[in-house]
Amino acid sequence: MTRTTRTSLKRCDLITLEGRYDSQSAPELEKALRESMDAGVYRIVLDVSQVTFFGSAAIRVLIMAIKECRRFNRGDVRLASVNDRMRQVLEMAGILPLIKIYDNATLAVGSF
Amino acid sequence: MTPSEVCFTSDRANLSQIAEFVAEQARLAGLDEQRVFEIQMATDEACTNSIEHAYDGEPAGEIRVCCYIEDTDFVVRVTDFGREFNPDLVPQPDVTAPLEERSIGGLGLFFMRKLVDDIQFSFDPIQGNQVILRKRRACP
Numbered sequence: 310m311t312r313t314t315r316t317s318l319k320r321c322d323l324i325t326l327e328g329r330y331d332s333q334s335a336p337e338l339e340k341a342l343r344e345s346m347d348a349g350v351y352r353i354v355l356d357v358s359q360v361t362f363f364g365s366a367a368i369r370v371l372i373m374a375i376k377e378c379r380r381f382n383r384g385d386v387r388l389a390s391v392n393d394r395m396r397q398v399l400e401m402a403g404i405l406p407l408i409k410i411y412d413n414a415t416l417a418v419g420s421f
Numbered sequence: 422m423t424p425s426e427v428c429f430t431s432d433r434a435n436l437s438q439i440a441e442f443v444a445e446q447a448r449l450a451g452l453d454e455q456r457v458f459e460i461q462m463a464t465d466e467a468c469t470n471s472i473e474h475a476y477d478g479e480p481a482g483e484i485r486v487c488c489y490i491e492d493t494d495f496v497v498r499v500t501d502f503g504r505e506f507n508p509d510l511v512p513q514p515d516v517t518a519p520l521e522e523r524s525i526g527g528l529g530l531f532f533m534r535k536l537v538d539d540i541q542f543s544f545d546p547i548q549g550n551q552v553i554l555r556k557r558r559a560c561p
Contacts, residue, residue: 329437329440331436331437331469332433332436332472333436362440362462364462364465364469364532365469365529365531365532369525372523372525394458398532401532401536402532403516407519407520
């Protein structure tokens, strides 16, 4: 079961992820990110506290979105509440040192 | 533990069921939760490869997932009957490159290799394409 919820805030968009993001559900994450970017919002926080699985398909979506948001210095995708499993996956993919991670969504939203 | 095999169709919607099946079998084999997670993720990537490369995303293909114990290892064998692919031809992603220069392919195979203790591929027109993933059952 996967649920992706997008909320527009003053400073940025907050996308809350719940459940499993494999190659079946990664397009759901892509859709939410695409909606923000198509609306001209390039400052995005992903609250990943409820993520139970994040596979290579989801990593690809994340890399694509970070690249697009950072272009022309117009924004960034920042992560909140990264659990140990997800941290391991980000590390394996070599993107842990390249992204900003915050303890919770409030801090991540406040960072913009 | 007797070998346990389940057949699935190559529908991405089955990935969560496959993950549950492998996790259950891995726990029965005595793997700790960290190892359960790693073999489950490697299996997910192997099945995703079958769906996307062997069957080109077509959901009607057959994927067999078999779990068994061999000596010190918990083994997952993933079999499909689609197009064979040569893992040696998949370029290894550069996970140290700046994000702007990252290419998108090859990450699933790279993850599989990182997550298990041993991985073997075989291709046979009758027996199908097999990926054999091995995970030690306990710390050496």
